[in-house]
Amino acid sequence: MDHDLQLLNVGKVYDNGTPAVIDFNLDVKKGEFIAFLGPSGCGKTTTLRMIAGFEDITSGDILIRGRRINDMPPEKRPTSMIFQNYALFPHMSVRQNVGYGLDVKGMAKAERDTKVDRILDKLGLLDIADALTHKLSGGQRQRIALARGLVVEPDILLLDEPLGALDANLRKAIQAELKLLQRNLGITFVFVTHAQSEALTLSDRIVVMNQGRVEQISAPAELYTRPNTAFVAQFIGRNTIFDGTVLDENSEQVKVETPFGIFTGTPNKSPSAGRSAKIIIPSESLEIHPAGSVTRDQISAEYSGNVLPGVMERADVIGHLVQMSITLVGGSSVLLEGHVEKYRRDDLKPLSDVLISWKSKNATVISAG
């Protein structure tokens, strides 16, 4: 079996009866980088802590390399956890912190020192190996935590918002390091974050969670272009969403009647005719046409009816991008960005009438039931 980690119908109910995690199913392949993404309180950290053994599992099973570990205490599990606050041992030097996990395994001193030095070197920590940790910078401490977690060679490294306490620049730098490290080591990473950009850049697959439930498990690109649920569409990227009813369906295209017209999109979980549905259009797929240059019918023909009139509210040039805010009929507004060369035009100035359109293949239809 090549699964490093499996969660089978895992559920967690707190002592006071509140459900924290509901029916979580996931298979993680060896060497995969998985992110749990969701707003705070969605159950992502609870799930991670259940994998680490810090929280009891109320129902379901957790398997690591095919072995059920539900009742295994944390110190026996082949996992290692990295904490947001680093959780370094303040009374030990950097070297002692990193070597401690090997000490308790009873490893010989020489072998331990070699391993510790190797990982310290890899993470650029050799210079500060004998310092105590509390005076070091956030980035250094996070690297120490990583070294300490990795040196014990866990099957799975669990990371609980490890970059949350770092400033933006440092976060970017360590993100890149982390990705590289994971690829080199080939260890499975399970990474909890509430920052979508972090999840989108780092992971092979993302588990989007909301209110204890898994909303979608997909590769980043797919999550972006083919959201499964309205929550995912709202949480990831910038999407415009219309409610409507399915008029007509086939495997390729679905027609949805909305208060603003009949639009066509690509079905995700094929909703059947007559059912209520949502059509989700990513901002990146919207095209803007000045109202004077073309008629609505022309656009409509070209874009299979996917056209809407609106008014440009704002068009701010920021470097090479134009940030635009357009109010659509019905009062909803969309935010989008485009390149200056295409969108800095006199007939796209604020208060000009525009038409927005999109291609059917770029819009996703999901059932709203």
Add this chain to the structure above:
Amino acid sequence: MQTTVIKPVLSVYTGLFLLFLYGPFVVLGILSFQTGPNGGPQFPIIEWSTYWYQHVFGLTPPSRIAPLPIYEGLARSLTLAFMTMIVSTVLGVMSAQAFRTKFKGSDAVFYLIVLGMMVPGVLVGLGLALVANIVGIDRTWWGTAFVLHVVYTFPFAFLVMLAIFNRFDSSVEEAAWSLGVSPIKTFRKVTFPLIFPGVLSAMLFAFTLSYDEFSRTLFASGRDLTLPLAIYGTFSIEIHPNIFAFGVLTTLFSFSLLAVYAVLMTASLRRAKRVAIQEDA
């Protein structure tokens, strides 16, 4: 404007506070240097001398004033305070550790523990003496009195440790577990070093509270007296400055305990600072 009023008022208040806090000790200290054996425990000082200190240590020629009958009491009190310190601190650390997770009936248990330092000592002492009589247990300083000392000092140790654990970041323990360190070893090697300053405070509380405990011991200790009881006993005959000299010596002993405490407390911090300075250089 305000500070010109408040500052003098506060300094007078502080002065009075210090006067009442240390005044008795200063008076005691001065009188302990009265001449002997004929000088009494009152002003004026007839002649400055260290006679009474020599008397405490039995270095003076025999006179009509008998040596203080307190040396066995001192040994008992030190032993008792040491035993109490160890037991109360161990209990305090363990029970505070138990209170880190809420358990069924934890509120009730909390109040039961704290009750030990709230109830009037004379009543508990008397109560235990009665119970001991009924059950037929001999009252001893190392038995019945020891139990009462632990009941009295354990809540202090418990509350100190509760406050320490309250600020304790348990993710370092979780980090140790996830590195494969067993919970017991984690407690010894990670938790305990981090809570050690609190443990020292708890020990200091337990020791000093037990060392000069009077009311509980009075009824519960039986025939053999502890130091506070022995000193109190000397008052009923005649007071000589030798008791003051002894008082000064025990106070110095307390100061040295505090000094040991302070040294132990700052040692780890200073070491940490030194390493940090080396790091900066």
